[in-house]
Amino acid sequence: MSEERRRAVITGVRAALTGAAAGYLLLRSGSGYAWLLRPPGAVEEQEFLRKCIRCGRCAQSCLYRAVDMGRLDAGIALGTPVIRARKNPCRLCADLPCVKACPSGALDPQLQDAVKTRIGTAVLVERQECLSLKGLRCEVCYRTCPLLDKAITIENYLNARTGRHAIFEPVVHKEHCTGCGICEQACVLDRPAIVVGPLQPPSESLYEG
Amino acid sequence: MKVNHWTLARRVVQLTVIGLLLTPCLGWGLFQGNLQSASLLGLKLSDPLAALQVLLLTGTVALPLLGGALLVLGGYGLLGGKTFCGWVCPLGLVTDVFEYLPSTRQLRIWPLRGKMIALLVVLLLSLTLKIPAFETISPIGIVSRALSFGPASDLLLVAAILLVEVLLVRRFWCRSLCPLGGFYSLAGRVSPLRIGYRAEACTHCDRCRRSCFVFEVLDAPLVEGTSHVVSGECTRCGACLDACPTGALNMRFQHPLK
Numbered sequence A: 001m002s003e004e005r006r007r008a009v010i011t012g013v014r015a016a017l018t019g020a021a022a023g024y025l026l027l028r029s030g031s032g033y034a035w036l037l038r039p040p041g042a043v044e045e046q047e048f049l050r051k052c053i054r055c056g057r058c059a060q061s062c063l064y065r066a067v068d069m070g071r072l073d074a075g076i077a078l079g080t081p082v083i084r085a086r087k088n089p090c091r092l093c094a095d096l097p098c099v100k101a102c103p104s105g106a107l108d109p110q111l112q113d114a115v116k117t118r119i120g121t122a123v124l125v126e127r128q129e130c131l132s133l134k135g136l137r138c139e140v141c142y143r144t145c146p147l148l149d150k151a152i153t154i155e156n157y158l159n160a161r162t163g164r165h166a167i168f169e170p171v172v173h174k175e176h177c178t179g180c181g182i183c184e185q186a187c188v189l190d191r192p193a194i195v196v197g198p199l200q201p202p203s204e205s206l207y208e209g
Numbered sequence B: 001m002k003v004n005h006w007t008l009a010r011r012v013v014q015l016t017v018i019g020l021l022l023t024p025c026l027g028w029g030l031f032q033g034n035l036q037s038a039s040l041l042g043l044k045l046s047d048p049l050a051a052l053q054v055l056l057l058t059g060t061v062a063l064p065l066l067g068g069a070l071l072v073l074g075g076y077g078l079l080g081g082k083t084f085c086g087w088v089c090p091l092g093l094v095t096d097v098f099e100y101l102p103s104t105r106q107l108r109i110w111p112l113r114g115k116m117i118a119l120l121v122v123l124l125l126s127l128t129l130k131i132p133a134f135e136t137i138s139p140i141g142i143v144s145r146a147l148s149f150g151p152a153s154d155l156l157l158v159a160a161i162l163l164v165e166v167l168l169v170r171r172f173w174c175r176s177l178c179p180l181g182g183f184y185s186l187a188g189r190v191s192p193l194r195i196g197y198r199a200e201a202c203t204h205c206d207r208c209r210r211s212c213f214v215f216e217v218l219d220a221p222l223v224e225g226t227s228h229v230v231s232g233e234c235t236r237c238g239a240c241l242d243a244c245p246t247g248a249l250n251m252r253f254q255h256p257l258k
């Protein structure tokens, strides 16, 4: 190999490695999310990160603009579609335009029926804050749920504290909940008591922002 | 005033691409996606390098992605490979325009080969990080995203590239670092669309080389006397055709391997 060529290769290797290292650090430092709510049909998260080619077509096909694209703060998920349910939940469109637009199979085209979506599940994370559990008849989450009486039901029992009032508790049924997040958006509290979390057992710190 | 026909045509095409990338927010349905994958008037197009990364990661490629990728690969294979860089890529346009700053001409350059190494690094990185590495950090994707979803923090990466290009190393991203450019240079190597050269008309004024940001590719005809530009690094941008005062250069289809 000529001297000039050798030098060229060394510069190239150095440049590429610097770039790769910078990119890696950038992405690692930013991956601060506990979990991300994906559009309907999203395959399992690790698989999703491998398959999604970050084209944004799901987001562009969503008439409600419910799908956002991850930016630097999404870390390793930079450029992937995210739903921020509290701001703008998925409306479970019957024809699932987002799934149809996805070229890569990251949103599984097998999903044909919007109510079969399982992108997460709602959880009453702040039980002590929920107005219904305090004895009021709020039930806004229940009323707005597109799968009313299936994904959320109201269970009533005696208010043990007063001994003569009733508690009407919203209860989520994981087997029917789509994870759309409409309840999370609707919750009247400043910090929602009901939040969509991953299908696996969720932690307390799910709500961000 | 002399009109640079090729550059003019190229700017029109580049700006059309920018326009298309802007349309999804208008809800016209004419164009959807970005340069990683798009639907243009119903025609499904995808980036072959993105498909390659997904193939490496998952062992399969979904049919819509594969179809679109083969179509695009075939198209650029026919039309010069790095024609993507010269005519379509929005980052190519931005860095190209910054080169109008005269000071950039004095900067040092890095060898073209760096792109192939970057391509290898990106493929290896995909396997270790378990994400399509280039699609994730692609500044081309970032520019497209800024156009169709509004600017955001990730534009910092693009700003960093521009900063290096105007202060330190001339066109370092497109010349030496872009894995996608490296990928398309492979297609450019076998493409039938070439810059042809007529030695008898050439006065060796060197204007073509000065107009070209990958001027090394003109060495083959000018120094070694080949009848056309051989290297896949040529973006078929036509700047040399605009610059040549004697018409010694032309754009033509020919048997790719002759």
Ligand code: SF4
Pocket: A039, A040, A061, A062, A063, A064, A065, A066, A067, A089, A090, A091, A092, A093, A096, A097, A098, A099, A114
């Ligand atoms: S189902 Fe409808 S609302 Fe939900 S993400 Fe898809 S397009 Fe948007």
Ligand code: SF4
Pocket: A051, A052, A053, A054, A055, A056, A057, A058, A059, A079, A080, A081, A101, A102, A103, A104, A105, A106, A107
């Ligand atoms: S359409 Fe599919 S591949 Fe494209 S960003 Fe959305 S999930 Fe990813």
Ligand code: SF4
Pocket: A121, A122, A144, A145, A146, A147, A151, A152, A172, A176, A177, A178, A179, A180, A181, A182, A183, A184, A196
């Ligand atoms: S996320 Fe909430 S609104 Fe949506 S289906 Fe589940 S319980 Fe109902």
Ligand code: SF4
Pocket: B084, B085, B086, B089, B090, B091, B092, B093, B140, B173, B174, B175, B178, B179, B180, B181, B182
């Ligand atoms: S080298 Fe890369 S960034 Fe530059 S024009 Fe080509 S594809 Fe675009």
